[in-house]
Amino acid sequence: MTSLPTCGTCRPARAVPDKLRGVNAAYLFALPAVALIAIVVLAPIAVVILLSFSNYSLGATDWSLVGIGNYAQLVHDRSFLNALSNTALYVSVVVSMSVLLGLLLAILVHGTGRLRRLYEVIFFLPVASTLVALGLVWKFMLHSRIGPINELIAALGLQRIDFFNNPSIAIFALAAIGVWHLVGFNMILFLAGLTGIPRDLYQAAAIDGADGFWDRLFRVTWPMLGPTTIFVTITSTITAFQVFDTVAVITHGGPAGSTDVILYQLYQASFQYFETGYASALTVVFLIIMMAISAVQIFAARGVHYS
Amino acid sequence: MTSAKLDVSTQELRAPSLAPSLAAAVRHGLLLIFAAIILLPFAWMILAAVKDPSDIFSDPFSLDPAKLRAVENFSKALTAAPMGLFMLNSLIVVVGVLSVQLITSVAAAYALAQLKFRGQTLLFGLVLFALCIPVQVPALPMYIALAKLGLLNSYFALMFPWFFSAFAIFLFRQHFRTYPQEIINAARIDGFTEIEIVLRLIVPSALPAIAAFSVFSVTAHWNDLYWPLIVVNVTEKMTAPLGLLNFQSAEGVSYGPLMAAATIITSPLVCVFLLARRYFVEGVTMTGVK
Amino acid sequence: MTGSAVRISKIAKGYGASRVLRDIDLAVDAGEFMTIVGPSGCGKSTLLKILAGLDQPDGGSIEIGGESVNQLRPSQRNIAMVFQSYALYPHMRVRDNLAMPLIMADLPFVARMPVIGPLVPGMSAKRRQISSTVRDVSKSLGIEALLERKPSELSGGQRQRVALGRAMVRQPGVFLMDEPLSNLDAALRTQVRTELVQLQKRLNATFLYVTHDQVEAMTMSDRIAVMMDGRIVQVATPAEIYAAPADIRVARFIGSPPINILPANIGEAGIVGLLGESQNLRTALRAGEKAQVGIRPADVTVAAHTRARGASSSHEGRLLHTENLGNEIILHLTLAGDRQVPFTARLPQREWATIQASGGNPNLVQVGLPAERFLVFNAAGRLIPSKGVQVSKRLEAVS
């Protein structure tokens, strides 16, 4: 280095040890993110946990800590338990159907050659579109009397279905919309997974005798999609747990509370009833559920990781 | 190997007993059925947006050219409720959120990926932690804070919680890490400052990831209902989905204009999607890098 | 166990306009180690896949063990295949990878199903049989200790062995090997080469081995089939291929360093003219035909510049550089004359040391080209038989 001719434009900053300059820049670069993570993630979580032990309500001048009172109320709150079970039902339907259909669509679309792009576009369209708008559309598509779907059902000579005004059906109708919205997303993930399966694995399997559709599926495709399947299942679960838009647009939790889900209840308690303490406890429970799902993901990802 | 070559052998292997054409017919038949279900609401929405409101339910899937009311429906959608303003608000929010997200995330991701500093592990741990926090959790305290500061019903309130994106930082870090340290050191020797390194070397190399994330972010915030519903209760600051939700309560339900409004707010993203399909697909696939 | 014979007749394959395989005929004897060698893109892997049933030919027929297998699925053809990437199932332990062909062959569909499979009754004897086979094979390959591992936990060489083991468990009539050594490092490759040959002899199996590496082909095979542009150009033992390559492309492809090719004239009575001199060699070619002469570097004689030795023709060579292989030395030369023809010669190190010690111009050597070793190719590149004759040193150049 010293033998190189010195150049006029070289700054004296060269003299500063590289390491030190790197450190300064690193702090500078990390600072905005650190500040934001503190303000929008850490502080609110701390506050919400604190509030969950209080009887605070927005605008109130005095408030006090009430211990686990809010949680006790939650455990005995019929509407909370109802929302919890509705959400669980919704999640189980949406996750199982959107994962299975996503896989099926991916397998069908994979290997359609030039039409693959077109199918991808079509199935992904719901993901890119505004759920509030399409939720409104679905509300009238599934209208019990004049909705086109019911017109079709009636034309086939079948009994009309009260999609949104029968408490035992409404949550499934919402779940169907959830699947409709999510399946393209999952299909893309599965397609990526399918593309990642080496071709000669199928050839090896064919020579070993696994050349039927089911043997290929069970021996190669499905196991090789293991990591993808776990990931898709987890993301679908997280998405499904956060169902809100369709409830807010279509059913408002009805009929008879059959579509009241956790997030809708959280929204109502927080921003319509302003029962801040109770809502905070609800938030903490919601947080714990979501963290648990994430933990499952991390755990499961460790278990099934190839290469 | 050409793709044509792959297809031939795939067909042979998958259904040795079936004629390939029959298998393909079954495959495309199934796909067409699914495609029809997926597209049905879009078709109904667009039809309802362009036809006479009185025909929407009596003849759901017909279109009488003589009774085309597209102009009336769309002009009503744009005047009765200020859909134009809602769209502008959404645009402002989406652009504002994305720019701050990119600036903070690129900087932080570079520091995490290519620099060394005390607390690095802790910060990365926090990012991973934040990745698991659903957005609805900090919403309540944040709402209280914004209310106390008198900042509700502002663009700032609409954007602020999203300025930090754990996903962006994580995604960019993973990409930046693959950038060779040697080139960065060479650039330092050539007299690049750290900012120049980021802007002239790192960012160009990670453009696909940045594009994919941008598409992701724009989609999420254009479509978001939950947060705008909380912090905005005046018409002037409503975003497109919130505006649409209130379109009916203000107007009484008039389906032609309502569906026209739904079409209007859905179309920008669908257009972006059709143009940047690749980045949407990559964006989805990148969520799998975890 | 004895391998099966393979007979390939008139196999053709094309994708769109391009013909990948053109009427391939090849007969492999039972228990033979046959290598298909050729440059990449010559169609050798496609041929192997067609043989395995992974790809369908446009025409032609295949017999394995005397039976036509055209209509049979890969698993019914009594073959096993080792892939270049090994194609081990990454989600299965080594044990399950090895057992896979047996499970597929011996257990009914229901018993192979996940979850419910193990519940199917009456399968325990078969399962025991399978696991004992797996044990035997893994013992013979020295991979017993790896049975519980997943492929991702193995080294390249270990994976290669597992892939081999998976082929062995089913005791196939024919082993198909698609460049199985190309993912190994050089040292390991040499070692496995030997092991594979020994294994083949021990099993007395038929090996059909595809490679682009002529060294592998030469060192391992009983016979070699050289493929060029979708055709099999020559099938012969390694020695024959080396000594009498049927085609100039084969000559170029086999041998290291590559053969020297020089343009030649054909004079009267089919006498070969090279570098302006008539050679003591007569061919069946007619006077005036274009021809090329191939000379293996090892057949070239080299002497110090000062005194020429008794070769049929001796030329001055200008030394460009030398490659020292330890016991041997490779000289890169240009031959004097109007055209500066690049040329290589290969000689023992000791000989070279003697030449160097003899003094004289260090950059010049005397190169001898023994005519009896010439390989003469006609304009189409086919090998032409030739016979040594005595001709007068100077002959009118044929214009």
Place this chain on the structure above:
Amino acid sequence: MRQTLAFLMAAGLTAAAAFSAAPARAETTLEVVHAYGAFRERFYQPLADAFMKDHPDIKIKFRAPATDYYEGHLAVAREAMTGQTPDIFFAGMNLLPDLASMLAPRNQITDLNPFLDQEGQAWVDKNYDINVLELGRIDGHQWGLPFNASTPIAYFNADLMKKAGLDPQQLPKTWDEFIEAAKKIKQANSDVDGMQINLALGDWFWQAMVYSYGGTMMSPDRTKVTYGDDAGLKAATTVRRLVEEVGMPWIDEDAGMAQFAAGKLGIFIGSTGDIRTMDDAIGGKFKLVTGTFPMGAKDGHLPTGGNFATILTQDPEKQKAAWEFVKFLTSPAGQKVTVLGSGYMPTNKQALKNEYLGEFYAKNPDWKTSLTQWPIAVAYFGYPNVKSIKVWKAQSEVLFRIGSGDVSPVDGLKEMVQSTEAIVKE
């Protein structure tokens, strides 16, 4: 960290400021908040423009409109803490008691009685029905003056009625008659529902049912839940009959309206404010007739939707200017603009004169139905402490079960009353 926050906030505020209006030049500026942005162009802005033309010294400045009455109320509640309430606020009918009980103790709302007194009793009598004024009167204080008002009415598909042998000129009046008519319509027409009233979303129509049987939701001082009485039971029983006998679909107002407009519903109970949209949606496919809301008792009432103009400013100058504006809004001329822009009922007696709305009503009798219900109009009831939404959520679940027969009207009503009491006491 604090600096970053401050910076970001500054950025946000700058952005916000860029969109606010220029400073006022007139002597007195009134800041006004109303709900439903779409009404700005329909009548608020035209009325303000007309008013400012007559009063150049007063400037009307609209703040951003609230999404709905409830959100508007919450916004004012927040602003009250920092003293930033608007000068004039249009409060939802069911939220006035809460607004008054919140603002009156802090002296942040103005009693309009002195202004009415100043105008003189004769003027008051000439313009306002005592009924109408009464809606905005709590404990003797006139906290608000009704500006927009609507009552639920019945929409009939005359074609379906004729097919069922019913005379569109002889409309049903009572719940029993409605149910009979609905049953006939359903029997005579395939693929059609007889009748629908929105009990799925919002408690306005449920209240209307209770009121129509002469009941009330709570005692006047809003301490005791009163709908557990005979009137409530009749209303609950009617809900059951509607589902059981008529097969009423349990859908919200939007869905019901769409079905009615598609010609697949015989009778639809909706707001009078829906008329304009309904005409468009029907598009002449069938003949529409409107009639009064079904009554269950002679002393039946109806809850009035809409809003009150309230004056929140405490500055005497501004109060005076604000009164002038409110007076103009509720004047016959102001009401004509409002009614034609919305379908609401006029709150000023004189508006019915021919020079204002008289001729219009003569030509469009369907628009007039709601007016005939003025005599029985009472305030849309709001539960104390802004608990209406939560109360309704509990009520609607039980109502559904009453409708579907999962619980008897008697038991269901008991359950509803209990849950209401519990929520109100929280």
